[in-house]
Amino acid sequence: MLTIEGLTKRYPTGDLALDKVDLQVPAGQVMALIGPSGAGKSTLIRCVNRLVEPSAGRVMLDGVALTTLGSGALRRARRRMGMIFQEYALVERLTVMENVLSGRLGYVGFWASWFRRFPRRDIEEAFRLLDRVGLAHMADKRADALSGGQRQRVGIVRALMQDPKLLLVDEPTASLDPKTSRQIMRLIVELCAERGLAAIINIHDVALAQQFARRIVGLRAGRIVFDGPAEDLRAEGLTAIYGEEDWSQTIRRAEEEEEAATESAA
Numbered sequence: 001m002l003t004i005e006g007l008t009k010r011y012p013t014g015d016l017a018l019d020k021v022d023l024q025v026p027a028g029q030v031m032a033l034i035g036p037s038g039a040g041k042s043t044l045i046r047c048v049n050r051l052v053e054p055s056a057g058r059v060m061l062d063g064v065a066l067t068t069l070g071s072g073a074l075r076r077a078r079r080r081m082g083m084i085f086q087e088y089a090l091v092e093r094l095t096v097m098e099n100v101l102s103g104r105l106g107y108v109g110f111w112a113s114w115f116r117r118f119p120r121r122d123i124e125e126a127f128r129l130l131d132r133v134g135l136a137h138m139a140d141k142r143a144d145a146l147s148g149g150q151r152q153r154v155g156i157v158r159a160l161m162q163d164p165k166l167l168l169v170d171e172p173t174a175s176l177d178p179k180t181s182r183q184i185m186r187l188i189v190e191l192c193a194e195r196g197l198a199a200i201i202n203i204h205d206v207a208l209a210q211q212f213a214r215r216i217v218g219l220r221a222g223r224i225v226f227d228g229p230a231e232d233l234r235a236e237g238l239t240a241i242y243g244e245e246d247w248s249q250t251i252r253r254a255e256e257e258e259e260a261a262t263e264s265a266a
């Protein structure tokens with residue numbers, strides 16, 4: 001369980017990015033975080049693993065107060081939080097396998113990783129996960145030879161190699177075409193279900209969020225203005241999050257996506 005209490009971030013520039021945010025994400029829940037540009041979505045995700053230092057408030061993961069940990073304890077706690085980025089953050093000149101194994105760096109000692117001596121079970125797990133995402137045959141390819149969708153799969157596998165309890169996912173589909181975006185969202189949701197993982201997915205595409213996440217949280221100007229089941233997010237909620245607009249097209253698209261998903265699952 002992730003518990004966020006009174007989380008506040010004011011950047012040195014004076015921008016109040018998060019304003020006393022309270023949020024709980026139970027184990028195994030996949031939650032989509034939506035909101036307009038500048039609402040504080042990335043800041044929220046990064047305050048959880050303290051890539052950004054909160055100004056005030058508490059973040060607890062399974063009873064451990066992340067916000068008060070010293071650097072050694074924080075490094076260990078970060079193993080339990082896998083991060084997946086929009087821009088993949090792969091090392092281009094390394095192979096897929098090397099990128100995936102870098103997910104174990106928090107566990108393997110410095111010299112072992114320097115000499116690329118990873119335990120056999122890590123290598124087996126890497127192959128198993130690459131196979132799960134359909135990339136086992138690409139293990140020896142350099143990361144710069146992959147398509148965007150393949151890169152994101154590698155990013156997902158690398159995050160899973162940490163054996164996390166929570167995935168922090170920052171705009172995973174922003175650089176992908178619509179079909180690949182759906183495949184990646186489906187994969188993240190399936191993997192979370194298979195492994196009992198919670199996830200916070202920062203995503204701009206409302207229809208995609210509604211299709212794949214049961215719970216939607218809407219941020220506006222650093223505050224939560226919507227929190228509910230995906231199917232409850234309608235014109236009123238969208239206006240609270242994004243401001244006044246004709247939402248009929250967006251809602252129709254979300255409904256069509258829902259129907260298409262139900263039909264393809266049938």
Ligand SMILES: Nc1ncnc2c1ncn2[C@@H]1O[C@H](COP(=O)(O)OP(=O)(O)OP(=O)(O)O)[C@@H](O)[C@H]1O
Pocket residue numbers: 011012013015016017035036037038039040041042043044
């Ligand atoms: N490093 C920074 N220094 C100063 N201000 C920042 C910094 N990062 C973000 N901000 C400000 O904090 C607020 C929230 O930004 P954040 O990137 O968290 O929003 P977001 O919802 O993720 O936006 P987007 O969807 O465009 O990525 C904005 O006003 C932004 O300008």
